[in-house]
Amino acid sequence: MRIAELSQRSGVSVPTIKYYLREGLLPAGARSSPNQASYGAEHLRRLRLIRALIEVGGLPVAAVGAVLEAVDEPDLPMYKLLGVVSDSLYKPEIPTDDNDEWLRARAEVEQLLVQRGWSVPECGPAVETLSAVVVKLAELGYAAWSSEMLGHYLEAAERIAEFDVGYVLRFAEREAVVDGVVVLTVLGETAFAIARRMAHQQVSARMLGVEPNDR
Amino acid sequence: MRIAELSQRSGVSVPTIKYYLREGLLPAGARSSPNQASYGAEHLRRLRLIRALIEVGGLPVAAVGAVLEAVDEPDLPMYKLLGVVSDSLYKPEIPTDDNDEWLRARAEVEQLLVQRGWSVPECGPAVETLSAVVVKLAELGYAAWSSEMLGHYLEAAERIAEFDVGYVLRFAEREAVVDGVVVLTVLGETAFAIARRMAHQQVSARMLGVEPNDR
Numbered sequence: 001m002r003i004a005e006l007s008q009r010s011g012v013s014v015p016t017i018k019y020y021l022r023e024g025l026l027p028a029g030a031r032s033s034p035n036q037a038s039y040g041a042e043h044l045r046r047l048r049l050i051r052a053l054i055e056v057g058g059l060p061v062a063a064v065g066a067v068l069e070a071v072d073e074p075d076l077p078m079y080k081l082l083g084v085v086s087d088s089l090y091k092p093e094i095p096t097d098d099n100d101e102w103l104r105a106r107a108e109v110e111q112l113l114v115q116r117g118w119s120v121p122e123c124g125p126a127v128e129t130l131s132a133v134v135v136k137l138a139e140l141g142y143a144a145w146s147s148e149m150l151g152h153y154l155e156a157a158e159r160i161a162e163f164d165v166g167y168v169l170r171f172a173e174r175e176a177v178v179d180g181v182v183v184l185t186v187l188g189e190t191a192f193a194i195a196r197r198m199a200h201q202q203v204s205a206r207m208l209g210v211e212p213n214d215r
Numbered sequence: 216m217r218i219a220e221l222s223q224r225s226g227v228s229v230p231t232i233k234y235y236l237r238e239g240l241l242p243a244g245a246r247s248s249p250n251q252a253s254y255g256a257e258h259l260r261r262l263r264l265i266r267a268l269i270e271v272g273g274l275p276v277a278a279v280g281a282v283l284e285a286v287d288e289p290d291l292p293m294y295k296l297l298g299v300v301s302d303s304l305y306k307p308e309i310p311t312d313d314n315d316e317w318l319r320a321r322a323e324v325e326q327l328l329v330q331r332g333w334s335v336p337e338c339g340p341a342v343e344t345l346s347a348v349v350v351k352l353a354e355l356g357y358a359a360w361s362s363e364m365l366g367h368y369l370e371a372a373e374r375i376a377e378f379d380v381g382y383v384l385r386f387a388e389r390e391a392v393v394d395g396v397v398v399l400t401v402l403g404e405t406a407f408a409i410a411r412r413m414a415h416q417q418v419s420a421r422m423l424g425v426e427p428n429d430r
Binding site: 167 | 260263264266267270271292293294297298300301304309310328333334341344345347348351352354355356357360364365367368369371372373374375376377378379380381382384394395396398399400402403404405406407408409410411412413414415416417418419420422423
């Protein structure tokens with residue numbers, strides 16, 4: 001198909017498609033004449049993936065580029081691909097420190113990971129962010145709560161991951177598995193965050209005896 | 216204490232504290248002389264809450280203002296407070312539509328909420344975002360998966376919320392409960408997102424037979 005049809009079918013404007021082509025997010029079409037290229041179903045699909053990562057996942061264009069580069073790397077182990085995905089997902093820039101509080105928080109987080117049987121990642125960002133949560137909880141007077149809360153969250157996250165990864169492993173081809181893991185990690189993160197916020201509303205209304213839709 | 220001590224104990228600079236005072240995030244100190252105000256433990260705590268919401272929750276200053284205003288409203292029902300918190304949390308601006316696909320997606324989401332026994336919120340943002348996930352999953356070829364995935368997520372989110380809300384309901388005073396719910400909703404969202412990303416790495420490494428720290 002020509003670029004106009006690709007635009008019409010994907011809902012992405014021609015200038016935006018050209019921008020993705022220049023940035024290397026979308027592979028070039030097959031040249032059909034000096035001024036024309038033709039695009040196939042794989043371009044349409046890639047375009048939809050790009051839009052989903054940006055619109056629902058909230059990824060900036062540069063991060064989408066890094067994720068797609070990892071997706072296209074046939075020999076990259078899955079956990080490394082997921083590391084790229086994880087690093088590219090939105091997270092606030094959290095200032096960290098090296099004082100006693102922080103050292104205690106990191107030790108607490110690492111102990112929880114070990115207890116769960118997870119290998120403590122060498123790459124620090126995830127541990128740093130969880131440590132920041134522990135430090136902030138302590139500052140706000142919830143020091144006694146952080147281990148129980150994080151332990152519970154890690155367990156719940158593992159159950160969700162088993163469900164997600166179990167689903168994509170039904171696919172026979174590596175390409176489909178990789179695609180599925182990326183989609184479920186990114187779109188699922190948005191979905192789960194929303195589900196959790198709604199659940200806090202529903203559960204607190206129920207536990208406090210008020211109907212959420214009461215006015 | 217004077218503003219310099221408040222700054223030193225909170226780690227927040229004096230100009231930033233003055234900015235929060237001007238924006239109404241922090242209540243004024245008690246005037247001890249025409250040019251001097253004195254601050255107490257409640258100012259220190261509020262300052263720590265502001266920093267936690269900004270640094271770990273990723274909330275913009277305006278959103279922190281809306282959350283604190285709701286926290287300070289003594290008669291606001293908890294579920295309404297949580298609505299304010301939920302709306303103020305970072306989420307990508309997702310373009311929505313009214314075509315058949317979207318209507319089907321919204322109907323699917325509402326049915327899942329009803330099945331779970333949750334009241335469908337009148338305020339649309341949460342339903343809109345979940346519908347966007349359903350639409351994007353369908354576009355990417357995972358239409359058959361979205362109901363099962365969302366159903367599973369809603370259930371997992373409810374268990375987490377029961378655990379979180381159950382914890383803060385141990386507190387006797389409304390003020391402590393409100394504070395706890397806000398802290399756990401916001402800081403917990405960051406913590407859970409990170410836990411879920413780590414879990415995807417760990418579980419896919421385990422299921423695919425690779426140690427995550429292998430090089």
